[in-house]
Amino acid sequence: LVDCGRSVTQRALEADLDLSSLLAVLITHHHSDHVSDLASLAITRFIGGASTPLRVIAPLGPSSRFAVSCLNGYEDQAFYSQRKAGSSERPALDVEPFASSPEPVVVLSDGHWLVQSAAVDHHPMEAAVGYRIQIDDAAVAVSGDTVVCDGVRNLARHADILVHEALRSDQVSAAALAWNASARSVGALAESARVGHLVLTHLLPPPANEADERAFVDEARSGGYEGPILTPSDLDRLRPGGSA
Numbered sequence: 001l002v003d004c005g006r007s008v009t010q011r012a013l014e015a016d017l018d019l020s021s022l023l024a025v026l027i028t029h030h031h032s033d034h035v036s037d038l039a040s041l042a043i044t045r046f047i048g049g050a051s052t053p054l055r056v057i058a059p060l061g062p063s064s065r066f067a068v069s070c071l072n073g074y075e076d077q078a079f080y081s082q083r084k085a086g087s088s089e090r091p092a093l094d095v096e097p098f099a100s101s102p103e104p105v106v107v108l109s110d111g112h113w114l115v116q117s118a119a120v121d122h123h124p125m126e127a128a129v130g131y132r133i134q135i136d137d138a139a140v141a142v143s144g145d146t147v148v149c150d151g152v153r154n155l156a157r158h159a160d161i162l163v164h165e166a167l168r169s170d171q172v173s174a175a176a177l178a179w180n181a182s183a184r185s186v187g188a189l190a191e192s193a194r195v196g197h198l199v200l201t202h203l204l205p206p207p208a209n210e211a212d213e214r215a216f217v218d219e220a221r222s223g224g225y226e227g228p229i230l231t232p233s234d235l236d237r238l239r240p241g242g243s244a
């Protein structure tokens with residue numbers, strides 16, 4: 001799971017995901033829309049019977065500090081009678097902070113899974129990172145929030161899927177584009193990195209209809225990318241080979 005903003009727990013349950021088998025949560029940065037549901041996820045997983053702490057991987061800085069402390073406000077009695085046989089007394093997180101740099105570093109290696117992370121540019125938010133998740137031969141790169149920069153270029157290279165935030169440059173302020181990516185710049189990145197599919201997310205301003213979504217695709221296309229571009233909705237699934 002990449003990031004844990006509001007409603008992520010609800011969406012995970014709606015998607016029929018088994019929270020107890022969740023390998024890890026990968027946090028990109030400390031903005032609330034990326035971390036605010038972390039305690040809720042850990043508690044819901046605990047109530048569902050998970051017997052191990054929730055593994056959280058986050059860059060050193062405010063997001064890893066937040067993860068370490070996000071359950072501290074709950075006293076033990078908050079979980080009275082909620083635990084299943086075999087689980088611990090209260091929910092817990094196992095937080096693994098790491099030092100980030102624009103050169104990717106391995107942050108998780110587990111069976112078929114290999115996850116690398118690189119620092120991205122969401123200044124003044126420090127630290128901010130993206131991830132590249134490799135499962136056997138398939139690679140998915142996730143930008144987090146960032147302008148197009150060396151870190152995200154390194155993660156995106158030849159990825160099967162690039163999930164990148166995108167803003168419409170004719171609809172947002174120059175200040176917003178100083179720390180977030182225009183759809184056009186993301187299209188140019190997808191082309192130079194030769195990714196298989198481009199998935200636009202974290203869309204600003206939020207699209208109200210299909211014409212608005214098309215405007216994001218058109219702007220990304222103007223950046224030069226000729227492959228498939230998607231603007232999925234919550235709970236959509238992208239299957240191997242690319243159909244949504």
Ligand SMILES: [Zn+2]
Pocket residue numbers: 029031122125145
């Ligand atoms: Zn952000």
